Amino acid sequence: MASAGGRLDEDFLALIGARIRERRRVAGLTVQELADRAGISRRLMTQIEHGQANPSLVTVTALARALGTDFTVLLEPAAAEAAVEVIGAPHQRLVWSSERGSTAYLLVATSAARAADLWRWRLAPGEVYAGRADPAGSQELFTVTEGSLTVCADGVEHRIEAGEAARLRSDRAYEYRNTATTFVTFYRVVALAR
Numbered sequence: 001m002a003s004a005g006g007r008l009d010e011d012f013l014a015l016i017g018a019r020i021r022e023r024r025r026v027a028g029l030t031v032q033e034l035a036d037r038a039g040i041s042r043r044l045m046t047q048i049e050h051g052q053a054n055p056s057l058v059t060v061t062a063l064a065r066a067l068g069t070d071f072t073v074l075l076e077p078a079a080a081e082a083a084v085e086v087i088g089a090p091h092q093r094l095v096w097s098s099e100r101g102s103t104a105y106l107l108v109a110t111s112a113a114r115a116a117d118l119w120r121w122r123l124a125p126g127e128v129y130a131g132r133a134d135p136a137g138s139q140e141l142f143t144v145t146e147g148s149l150t151v152c153a154d155g156v157e158h159r160i161e162a163g164e165a166a167r168l169r170s171d172r173a174y175e176y177r178n179t180a181t182t183f184v185t186f187y188r189v190v191a192l193a194r
Contacts (some may be wrong), residue, residue, distance in 0.1 A: 007054050009094040012075075014051035016060055019074040021049040023067045037066035057095070058132055070192075072109035072117055092120075100124035101183075119188040123149070123178040131174045137193030140168040147184030150177040160186075 024034045035045035040059060047053035048063065057071070064071040075093055087108045096104040102124045109117040123129065142149075143165040151158045151166065153174040160166050168174060170190070178184045 007098070008057070008060075008096055010051070012093055012095050013048075013054065015093075016071065016074055017049045017051040020063055020067065023069070023074070024049075027067060034063065034066055038062040056132075070109075072106065075106065075109075096129075098124065098127060100127055102127045102129070104129075115191065117190045119190065120185070121176070121188055122183055122185045123176060124183060125178055125181050127178050129176040131170065131176070133172050134170040134190075135193045136171045138170045139191050139193075140170045140188055141191070142166055142168070142186050142188040144184060144186045147178070147182050148180050149184045149186050150179050151175070152177060 020034075024031070027034075029037075031045050031049070032042050035042045038045070038059070039062060040055075044053055044055065044059075045063075048055055048059075060071045064074055092108075093106045094103060095106050096102075101122070103120075103122045105120045107118045107120055121129075142160070144160045144162050146162055148162070149160045151160060151168060151174065153168060153172055157177075158166065171193070176186075
């Protein structure tokens with residue numbers, strides 16, 4: 001995923017870098033071996049582990065997969081045994097933001113395998129988030145709670161108003177746009193196909 005004007009959050013980058021380094025060491029991999037598996041340079045790999053790079057979510061996902069996991073699993077505290085696990089605000093991770101005030105928070109993800117993630121998004125007026133294609137068969141579900149969201153895929157724009165929900169086949173490039181003069185808030189469930 002990528003966006004014009006936005007970036008991954010620094011606390012997210014520091015946490016994900018430390019967890020990647022920890023998993024790499026446990027797996028007995030060198031920096032170069034993991035970089036090769038993920039298809040990135042050794043230098044970028046080192047910068048990511050030290051929280052000094054601003055990689056795309058695609059790169060973070062590639063690293064997690066090279067380690068046999070998903071990036072959402074890297075964010076989780078130790079697995080809970082309870083039937084219901086409450087995820088408090090301190091564990092809801094700001095992943096992406098822009099200078100205009102747009103934000104994307106990962107609220108919660110299914111445990112073990114990344115079957116689904118729940119996100120809260122807020123896009124500023126005029127803001128665009130461009131997503132790269134997910135694996136074939138992937139989908140996103142979302143509902144707009146405030147404002148109006150324009151979703152573009154396959155060259156077609158769809159406007160979703162507050163109170164409406166939609167499904168996006170995210171195995172293609174897509175964009176979330178706020179063409180209105182007020183913020184748009186929406187909740188998004190990402191279900192990546194394996």
